[in-house]
Amino acid sequence: MLVVARKNLLSERTRLAISVGGVTLSVFLIGLLLSLYRGWDQKVGGYVEEVPADLWLASEGATDFIQAGSVLPGNLRPTLERLPEVRSASPLIVRPLNMTRRGDALSDAFDVQLVGYDPEAKLGGPLEVVRGKSPPGPDEVVIDEELSSRYDVQIGDELLSGSRSLIVSGISSRGDFIFTQVAYTTLETAEEFLKLNSHQRTFYLLKLKDPGDRDNLSRRIRLAAPGLLLLSGGEFADETRDRLIRNILPILIVVLIVAFIVGLAVAGLTIYTATVEKSREYGILKAEGFTNLFLYQVVFAQSLVTAALGFALGAGLTLLVAPFAQDLVPQFVVFIRWQDVLGIAAATLLMALLAAYIPVRRLAAIDPVTVFKG
16 A cells, blocks of 8 residues: 555656645644744733732723723722732833834834833832843833844933933843833833823732732722722733734634645645546556555555655744744744644644545546446
């Protein structure tokens, strides 16, 4: 069986190359898009998850960190810290901004998620400072290293938003949301820069005396202030990921389906053509007593070999190209999981089985008597 399959595949090397190329392209596209999705899923919301707080307190209706559609009173902190479950409450001011570096054109503007935090509480500020100083001083800001790399913003540069400005005093890591980056300043600077009064906050970060008291605290807050919402860092990060990725996910799914269909169509067409061209040989094998099952196995073996070669080349191409793509396009963040590789292998196997289905039906219709006529 394998000898016959190998002979059929190698008899038309160009056709074999086209078939393997189609599967390779399909596997490459599927692998690249899946790794892109995983990379975005890992990056977006990472800061929210890593902030060492037990709970995020927001106003009801707030959906995510990026939109920052929460408004809370600035005098809520003492009330929260009097609750028996709460160890500390740290306020945050969060606003999405469009900023430029002084001297750059308006077309070079970039999106920033400006976070005003309390340096003494040490919650909500930079997760890790890689250069410069932190906490920032008055009229100073600490930016994320991805923002620094993408827009060549360095320590000492002045960032503008309208007529207001902040001086970059430090560079931190792990504040990248792919399409925007977190920049940190003190509460006082944020109030002045955003022209807010001291009675307005966006979120409160809560540390509990016992993390198991979350349910008790939630019930207490629901009864006392129904307009408030408590979320863990993981829950809030999921909401943020959903906001950024949900509009892109349908496009990714469509492209994944198209990639699968392309691989299936190319492999199926080439195997079907090879089967039709060798109908006489298959008829002779039938006449000599070979069963349909044997012939089916030959076709499936051809399809599986084609799929295996395409999977190996496509997976290798994904591993090779993905890091270069990430270097060229910062938003192209990839993360390759072995579970996804196994999933792509299963999809390739399904592709091979479906590609062999129509040729197998063609074999079943071959009449061995007709090959000796004429």
